[in-house]
Amino acid sequence: MSTFLGLPTAPAGVGHLRGSEPFPVAARRALADTQLRRNLAKATSTIRAKRARVVAELPDWEELREAGRAIKAHTLAHLDTYLEQLESQVTARGGTVHWARDAPEANRIVTGLVRSAMATEVVKVKSITTDEIGLNDALAAAGISAVETDLAELIVQLDHDRPSHILVPAIHKNRSEIREIFLREMADVDPGLTDVPAALTQAARQHLRRKFLSAKVGISGANFAVAETGTLCVVESEGNGRMCLTLPDTLITVMGIEKVIPRWADLGVFLQLLPRSATGERMNPYTSMWTGVTPGDGPQDFHLVLLDNGRTAALADPDGRPALSCIRCSACLNVCPVYERVGGHAYGSVYPGPIGAILSPLLTGIEDNASLPYASSLCGACYEACPVKIDIPSILVEQRARHVEATHGRSAEAITMAAAAWAMSDPARFAAAQRGGQLGRLLARHGVIRRLPSPLSGWTAARDAPAPPRETFRQWWRRTGRP
Amino acid sequence: MRIALFATCLADTLYPRVAKATVRLLERLGHEVVFPAASTCCGQMHVNTGYQRAALPLIRHYVDTFAGFEAIVVPSGSCTGSIRYQHAMVAGRLGDSRLAVRATKVAARTHELSELLVDVLGVTDVGAYFPHRVTYHPTCHSLRLLQVGDRPLTLLRHVAGIELVPLPDAESCCGFGGTFAVKNSDVSTAILADKMRNVLATGAEFCTAGDSSCLMHIGGGLSRLRTGTRTVHLAEILASTPADR
Numbered sequence A: 001m002s003t004f005l006g007l008p009t010a011p012a013g014v015g016h017l018r019g020s021e022p023f024p025v026a027a028r029r030a031l032a033d034t035q036l037r038r039n040l041a042k043a044t045s046t047i048r049a050k051r052a053r054v055v056a057e058l059p060d061w062e063e064l065r066e067a068g069r070a071i072k073a074h075t076l077a078h079l080d081t082y083l084e085q086l087e088s089q090v091t092a093r094g095g096t097v098h099w100a101r102d103a104p105e106a107n108r109i110v111t112g113l114v115r116s117a118m119a120t121e122v123v124k125v126k127s128i129t130t131d132e133i134g135l136n137d138a139l140a141a142a143g144i145s146a147v148e149t150d151l152a153e154l155i156v157q158l159d160h161d162r163p164s165h166i167l168v169p170a171i172h173k174n175r176s177e178i179r180e181i182f183l184r185e186m187a188d189v190d191p192g193l194t195d196v197p198a199a200l201t202q203a204a205r206q207h208l209r210r211k212f213l214s215a216k217v218g219i220s221g222a223n224f225a226v227a228e229t230g231t232l233c234v235v236e237s238e239g240n241g242r243m244c245l246t247l248p249d250t251l252i253t254v255m256g257i258e259k260v261i262p263r264w265a266d267l268g269v270f271l272q273l274l275p276r277s278a279t280g281e282r283m284n285p286y287t288s289m290w291t292g293v294t295p296g297d298g299p300q301d302f303h304l305v306l307l308d309n310g311r312t313a314a315l316a317d318p319d320g321r322p323a324l325s326c327i328r329c330s331a332c333l334n335v336c337p338v339y340e341r342v343g344g345h346a347y348g349s350v351y352p353g354p355i356g357a358i359l360s361p362l363l364t365g366i367e368d369n370a371s372l373p374y375a376s377s378l379c380g381a382c383y384e385a386c387p388v389k390i391d392i393p394s395i396l397v398e399q400r401a402r403h404v405e406a407t408h409g410r411s412a413e414a415i416t417m418a419a420a421a422w423a424m425s426d427p428a429r430f431a432a433a434q435r436g437g438q439l440g441r442l443l444a445r446h447g448v449i450r451r452l453p454s455p456l457s458g459w460t461a462a463r464d465a466p467a468p469p470r471e472t473f474r475q476w477w478r479r480t481g482r483p
Numbered sequence B: 001m002r003i004a005l006f007a008t009c010l011a012d013t014l015y016p017r018v019a020k021a022t023v024r025l026l027e028r029l030g031h032e033v034v035f036p037a038a039s040t041c042c043g044q045m046h047v048n049t050g051y052q053r054a055a056l057p058l059i060r061h062y063v064d065t066f067a068g069f070e071a072i073v074v075p076s077g078s079c080t081g082s083i084r085y086q087h088a089m090v091a092g093r094l095g096d097s098r099l100a101v102r103a104t105k106v107a108a109r110t111h112e113l114s115e116l117l118v119d120v121l122g123v124t125d126v127g128a129y130f131p132h133r134v135t136y137h138p139t140c141h142s143l144r145l146l147q148v149g150d151r152p153l154t155l156l157r158h159v160a161g162i163e164l165v166p167l168p169d170a171e172s173c174c175g176f177g178g179t180f181a182v183k184n185s186d187v188s189t190a191i192l193a194d195k196m197r198n199v200l201a202t203g204a205e206f207c208t209a210g211d212s213s214c215l216m217h218i219g220g221g222l223s224r225l226r227t228g229t230r231t232v233h234l235a236e237i238l239a240s241t242p243a244d245r
């Protein structure tokens, strides 16, 4: 990969960014999971409808999207400047800033901080960045237990499962499954628990309240960090994040370096774009913002860990860079025909769906995530929904080209593609190839082909293929003596 | 008007009836149609599968073949989208800036069929007759890339005898996606299942669209399950007259 901008060779991202099997294999298993299919279809169609309603209310939605895109593009072009400004502002206001090259380094920093606060338990605000680096496992290895306080993250954690959606981590579970998980895994739960949503929420609330009151350390991610003021911002629905951000004495925030925005006023754009795109709400219930440390109020020890983990490598890629504009609203997941049917786990990364299909390979390098850019029909619904106008289909196509170029045209597919291009770039060769293809008529019965050989067998597994006609268009044109 | 037809490699090879219908329709409207014998393929499959270098000669060939024409018609939203949004991009990326400039010029004169009819030729009633119950699937590239909007539906509404029924969840992808249909055939099929369910729910005899590729996919599924519902390209409906019955 080419590096410019004078950047030293950037480290690749490591952590929960790739699966153990290629997408088509994982997807096939997900497709057969009836419960998953039902839950996903219901949840995504509900969020889609809500989003469409609230987006339609804003006459300047397209201008807002363009503003969001432009602010992010500007920030990424001057990322070094804004990060240093952020660091000096946070430091000036009593916080401490740490720089982490990759996941292991970030985990080491956080573990060290928790240890020096003499804590063995931490409460966590929902954060995909900490999922990306596998923080909970790293803490557990150091004898520290991390308690997820977002309801859906808690469900996933109790079930020893992984999130399957960046905003609704337990989108793949329904309420009767959640009840079973609580009964099995929550030591202090009422055995008479029903699957009424209010009862489930109440059970989680009681379970978490005790944790909030005893925790000495809170850990969060960040939705935005304002460079000019050093202010961190977390957007959420439940208020549990607010508890973690205010009750413990020590607060540690792990943030990808792309989350910085230049000015306080820029929040005005993103706080309109994000909730409408994410949950289909005009405004999210809780927006927490904090700047350094305020004596006598809230955490008295604040640490900001700025994480690279493949981000400068993505930044150095001119075609992939816009992917770093993502504000993790998950609108692209909810409108994606592929995500809707396979869910998040099939992507193998903490970033699933259309954004995951470009971001994960950009962070890890394409060779470690080669199947993800192909996990899309290129329908463009993601681009249309994205509040910061990331042209995901074009980046997918570009990532595919990177993959092909990395394999140096030696695969069977590459040879077929080269042969096809050779034949089709010349009309005489093309006509000859068409005549060859007409032999396909031998495979046909009643005008259709029911079984094709590999690699086209996937087509005829569920679809008939058309029999080649007796006469191509080109042959007809010539036979009828047209100009 | 003299209009050059880019038949697309798919229609030329597998669906000649779509290209013939395009010729018949435009000639009936009083235009001269030419089919440059040199024309082959736009290279979309190569670009979308990652083979940009292999696509470059195809792009150059398209540009060379069609550079001399005032108007070019393509009976495919997807191929038109590739010509309009990928040709110059790929040429530029691979360092052929002269080709990129020429490609941009040719792309500006290249029109998807419904665009040509409504925007260039200014017709919405093409005098067609198609006495069947029909539902229209707006293919993703026509809808989102080209933004053809309701041009195809406007054309269909003027067809005599047609009974047009709305397709539920019409704007959802059919799951074709080019080589996606083969590389991720299971997911592609799962998406198709829902598209077919919606098509069948309309009770339509025909599902129509502006792309032979998506129709090959939807039609292949409908045929495999012996649903009796068929696919037909927009051009074929618009070309139909009572004389064809």
Ligand code: SF4
Binding pocket: A277, A325, A326, A327, A328, A329, A330, A331, A332, A333, A355, A382, A385, A386, A387, A388, A389, A390
């Ligand atoms: S890519 Fe766009 S739509 Fe998808 S999560 Fe990020 S901001 Fe939202």
